[in-house]
Amino acid sequence: MSHRIDFDLCLITDRHQTGGRPLDEVVEEALSGGVRAVQLREKDLSTRELLRWAEKLRSLTARFGARFLINDRLDVCLAVGADGVHLRADSLPVSAVRKILGPERLIGQSTHAVSEVIEAQREGADFVVLGPIYDTPSKRSMGRPPLGLSVIRSAAARVAVPVFAIGGIRFERISDVIQNCGQGVAVISALLRAPNPREAAAEMLHELKSQRSSTMVSSVDGIRMRAIDRSWVR
Secondary structure, eight states: OOOOOOSSSSEEGGGSSSTTTOHHHHHHHHTTOOOOOOOOOOOSSOHHHHHHHHHHHHHHHHHHTTTEEESSSSHHHHHHHOSSEEOOOSSSSSSHHHHHHHHEEEEEEESSSHHHHHHHHHHHHHHHEEEOOSSOHHHHHHHHOOOTTHHHHHTTTSSSOOEEOOOOGGGGGGGHHTTTTEEEEEOOOOOOTSHHHHHHHHHHHHHHHHHHHHHHHHHHHHHHHHHHHHHHOO
């Protein structure tokens, strides 16, 4: 994992998916379960309302030592001292945003194809979110069919930046994402709709760690086997 990206699970907010619970309370539960990255993504709010939520969640994430990203709004990011922004696929180029935010803040980029992942890295993104990997009603209504797991492996093979999977990510799908070289996952409903966001976050993080350890062991074993095969040739 890039030394700048010190998380493998990112919670993206949507206050309409909390089941009537206050968004900040649900986010706090997820943070207490171990989440270390939160992206504020409330597209239907006015600037004033968005700023109010940004200030509230900036304080909350700071208390837990978590990264705080603002969806697309550079002005709000700077106003509350957020750790960075997450850009839409059709937003300003990463290189232009970097000139405004400087080298220290993080810049994530939404992508929907391997070519977009490559371009995001070329522009200087710190990480990319790739999807939708699985079918989701929200993306289906936007005319975006699921990309499937193979696109994660294809993207990861071509770039050095962390690739996070999004779209229909649930606990039982984490293993497939990691085994296909995903760096981590970005989720909305998997945590916001969970009856107990704290437990759900802890379980997802444990699974991410477990699958990554398993993948690393498999990779080492593969290297050893290839070395043994070559020794026989000699």
